[in-house]
Amino acid sequence: MNEAAARILIVDDQPDNLLILEDLLGRHYTVHAACDGEEALTRLADGDRPDLMLLDVVMPGMDGFEVCRRVKASPGLRDMPVLLLTSLDSAADEEYGLSLGADDFIHKPYSPPVVLARVNNHLKLARASRQLRDRNEDLERLVAERTREILRQSEQLIRSKQEVIASQGATITALCSLTEVRDNETGGHIRRTQHYVRVLAERLRDHPRFRHELNDETIDMMFRSAPLHDVGKVAIPDAILLKQGKLTPAEWEIMKRHPTHGRDAIAQAELELGDQGGSFLRFAREIAHCHHEKWDGSGYPQGLAGDDIPISARLMAAADVYDALMSRRTYKEAYSHERAMEMIQAERGRHFDPDVVDALQGLAETCRDIARRYRDGNDPQ
Numbered sequence: 001m002n003e004a005a006a007r008i009l010i011v012d013d014q015p016d017n018l019l020i021l022e023d024l025l026g027r028h029y030t031v032h033a034a035c036d037g038e039e040a041l042t043r044l045a046d047g048d049r050p051d052l053m054l055l056d057v058v059m060p061g062m063d064g065f066e067v068c069r070r071v072k073a074s075p076g077l078r079d080m081p082v083l084l085l086t087s088l089d090s091a092a093d094e095e096y097g098l099s100l101g102a103d104d105f106i107h108k109p110y111s112p113p114v115v116l117a118r119v120n121n122h123l124k125l126a127r128a129s130r131q132l133r134d135r136n137e138d139l140e141r142l143v144a145e146r147t148r149e150i151l152r153q154s155e156q157l158i159r160s161k162q163e164v165i166a167s168q169g170a171t172i173t174a175l176c177s178l179t180e181v182r183d184n185e186t187g188g189h190i191r192r193t194q195h196y197v198r199v200l201a202e203r204l205r206d207h208p209r210f211r212h213e214l215n216d217e218t219i220d221m222m223f224r225s226a227p228l229h230d231v232g233k234v235a236i237p238d239a240i241l242l243k244q245g246k247l248t249p250a251e252w253e254i255m256k257r258h259p260t261h262g263r264d265a266i267a268q269a270e271l272e273l274g275d276q277g278g279s280f281l282r283f284a285r286e287i288a289h290c291h292h293e294k295w296d297g298s299g300y301p302q303g304l305a306g307d308d309i310p311i312s313a314r315l316m317a318a319a320d321v322y323d324a325l326m327s328r329r330t331y332k333e334a335y336s337h338e339r340a341m342e343m344i345q346a347e348r349g350r351h352f353d354p355d356v357v358d359a360l361q362g363l364a365e366t367c368r369d370i371a372r373r374y375r376d377g378n379d380p381q
Contacts, residue, residue, distance in 0.1 A: 006123050007032065009050035011040040011067065012085060013059045017108075021054060024112050025119065037062035041070060044077060052123055054106070057086040057097070065100055072101030079129065081122040188376040189323055194226035195370045196319035196360075197312075203359040204315075210355070213311045218283070222312050225284035229291050229316050232262025256300050262288030286310040291317050294351045314353045318344065318360050321351070326371050337368050 010021050011034045018033045025031050032050065034040040036059055053071070057064035064084055071077045084097050087108040094105055104118055201222055205214035233241055236258055240251045247255060266285040273281070290304060290313030297305030309317075325340035335343070341364060348357040360367065 006030070006051040007049075008052050008054065008119070009034060009040065009043070009048070010054045011035075011037065011059075011064070012054075012056040014056070017056070017085070020110060021115070024110075024115060028116070029119075036060065037064065037067040040067055044071070044074075049077075050080065051126065052081045052083065052119060054083050054085055054119075055102075057084050057088060057093070065097060068097065068102050069100045079126070079133075081126050083118060083122060188374045189327060190227040191374040192323050192370055193229070193316070193319045194223050195374070196322060196367060197226045197315045198223040199363050199366050199370070200315045200319065200356060200359050203363055204355065207355060207359075209307075210311060221283050222287070222315065225281070225287055225312070226316060226319070228262065228266065228284040229287045229320060230258065230262065231265055231284075231288055232258035232260065234265070235261035256292075259289050259292055259301050283312045286312045287316045289313070291320055293317070295353050296350045299351075309353075314356050318352050318356045321347075322360065322367065323371070327376065337364070337371065 007030045008025055009032050010018055010025075012018050012021070013036050015035075018035075022031050022033060032043075032048070034043060038061060040053070040055070041062075055064045055067055064086070068082050068084065071080065071082055078101065081103045082101065083104045083106055084102045085106050085108065086093065086097075088094075089107065097105065103122055106115055106118060198219060201210075201214050201219040204210040205219065236255060240247065240254055243251070263285055266281050266288055270281050270285070287310075290302070290310055293299035293302065293304040293309045293313060294317075295306060295309070295314075297303050322340055322344060325335045325343060326337065328334040341361060344352065344357060344360060348354050
């Protein structure tokens with residue numbers, strides 16, 4: 001608002017006072033007059049909204065204090081500056097007027113420079129307050145709009161992530177279906193080993209050697225990827241894969257290729273899925289390729305040793321062997337939980353990572369419960 005265009009309402013029952021103020025202020029502002037409080041309030045109620053009010057205190061009927069109280073009680077008017085015009089010089093009167101919301105006092109007889117200065121200052125202050133309020137409202141509106149946009153983007157990201165997770169699950173499920181169709185291992189074996197992998201990972205997540213790799217996300221991916229550890233067996237001929245008796249050395253060499261076949265199949269899936277696939281199928285590829293590696297380097301297909309074997313594959317190796325020992329097969333009876341633990345302990349530092357064996361021993365009862373929960377129909381209780 002330009003002060004020169006400001007509208008002033010003067011309320012005074014004395015015509016000479018009105019003329020003095022109209023003459024003084026009319027040179028600078030648009031001035032309107034009311035001869036008493038009731039007329040002033042009627043004008044305001046009818047929508048006349050001045051930028052500042054000069055209000056005489058002592059008037060017949062409704063005095064200036066009451067008019068000021070009503071104006072300041074109105075939400076649409078309370079920000080309008082009200083300057084009380086008075087010949088009263090009591091501090092109590094000023095204190096009372098200010099308590100009602102009056103913005104200032106101008107004492108009679110009027111000093112023209114004082115009147116002009118105070119009117120001008122309060123108009124500037126009102127304008128600054130209005131601009132600040134408008135800026136705050138604009139800022140609040142922008143913040144609200146930005147918040148809504150962030151929420152919308154967050155919801156979109158959540159939906160996108162859910163879609164990605166669903167597609168990941170579908171991919172893994174499809175690959176698992178290939179394994180179950182060809183392999184003579186049971187569905188129980190797949191469920192048990194993935195649960196063993198998860199409890200082992202959770203046990204080791206704070207271990208200095210493992211915490212750089214293990215967190216909620218990677219543990220979940222290892223759990224979901226574990227069923228793919230033998231996906232490479234789809235490439236093994238039925239005559240070898242389903243053979244009831246002992247494999248010949250030549251057949252065994254062919255069987256030992258299944259980790260490489262598994263890695264290649266998953267790597268091809270990663271290639272088809274692009275960068276997205278590289279993140280969630282990484283553990284499946286590691287597990288499929290390296291779960292037959294041994295801590296001392298005597299495993300296959302690469303002969304990796306120690307920490308060169310991926311953590312996911314080290315966990316899978318212990319889970320796979322523990323479950324194989326605990327399960328009945330055509331070529332053997334199931335071992336007891338205690339005997340299986342003894343046999344794995346004997347391979348600590350040779351077949352298995354020592355810390356993984358220690359974690360498995362510490363989870364003995366948990367693993368026993370998993371074995372019971374997902375046992376096959378022909379396995380002992």
